[in-house]
Structures are given as C-alpha cells and as structure tokens.
Amino acid sequence: MTTTTATSLSLIIERDLPHPAEKVWRALTQSPLIEKWLMKNDFQPVVGQRFNLRSDPVPNWDGVIACEVLVLEQNSRLSYSWSTMGMMSTVTFTLTSTSAGTHLHMEQTGFRSKEDNAYKGATWGWNKFLGNLVDVVAKLG
Numbered sequence: 001m002t003t004t005t006a007t008s009l010s011l012i013i014e015r016d017l018p019h020p021a022e023k024v025w026r027a028l029t030q031s032p033l034i035e036k037w038l039m040k041n042d043f044q045p046v047v048g049q050r051f052n053l054r055s056d057p058v059p060n061w062d063g064v065i066a067c068e069v070l071v072l073e074q075n076s077r078l079s080y081s082w083s084t085m086g087m088m089s090t091v092t093f094t095l096t097s098t099s100a101g102t103h104l105h106m107e108q109t110g111f112r113s114k115e116d117n118a119y120k121g122a123t124w125g126w127n128k129f130l131g132n133l134v135d136v137v138a139k140l141g
Helices: 021-029 031-037 117-139
Strands: 002-004 009-017 050-054 064-073 077-084 087-098 101-111
Touching (some): 021 087
Antiparallel strands (some): 002 009, 009 101, 050 064, 064 077, 077 087
8 A cells, every 4th residue: 555645655564463562562662573573773762762774785785774763652653764875764663452463554654656666675675574573473472
C-alpha cells in the first residue's frame, strides 16, 4: 500500500502477529534484537538519541544509515529519522493490540516516486526485514 502527497510518497507495510505488543516492542527497541532482524546498530530507546544502522558497504554506499529517535511511546509507537545517500525520510512503527495478538503498521515517508531506486529498494528491504522481525519475535521467550 502506498500513499502520496504533493511533496512525498510513503511506503506502508502491515503485518498481523500472533504475539502481544510487548513482545514485538522488545524486538523493535532492543539493540541485539534489532541486529537480528534489521542491521547492526547502536540504538538506544531515548527520544533525541542519534544512532546508526550498519550494513556491508556496496559500491556507491558506505553501508551506514544515520538515524535519530523521534517518538517513543511504550508498546505502541516508535519513529526515527532515516538518512542515507542524500535521502531523508522517517520510519514509524505503530503497534495495535488485537484479539489475536498485534497489528504492526510500518510506514516510511519521504520518497519522491515509485520509480525511484530508493522506493524500490525500500519496498524489497522492508518486506525482507519485517519477515525477519516476525521470526525474531516468534523465538522470544
């Protein structure tokens, strides 16, 4: 699902997980767990905290995504800036408890076009990452 405004395009991916929001929240906010589903990082769950996500460098990219925690609402909402290769965007995770577990809504805003390599890469990447997240959450005690 995507939405557009006059200035930017958003990528939205949603998942229903058969786990409580507290368990999903742990995977979203604990650095060792984030590494298992997303990337190496120095994340700390503090509003205003700057952190980096790190992947293997590839041609024309150093593998670093500079971020800053913008919103942190325990077990319900996490948002951070996402800056790489000259593109600034915002990633927001919203958790909603359901009778079967938790509904996860992930939105990344700031794309210019669906034809952008950044948008295409994010679509592929977030589907992969969120699949990894589901696996990590399932293994949590």
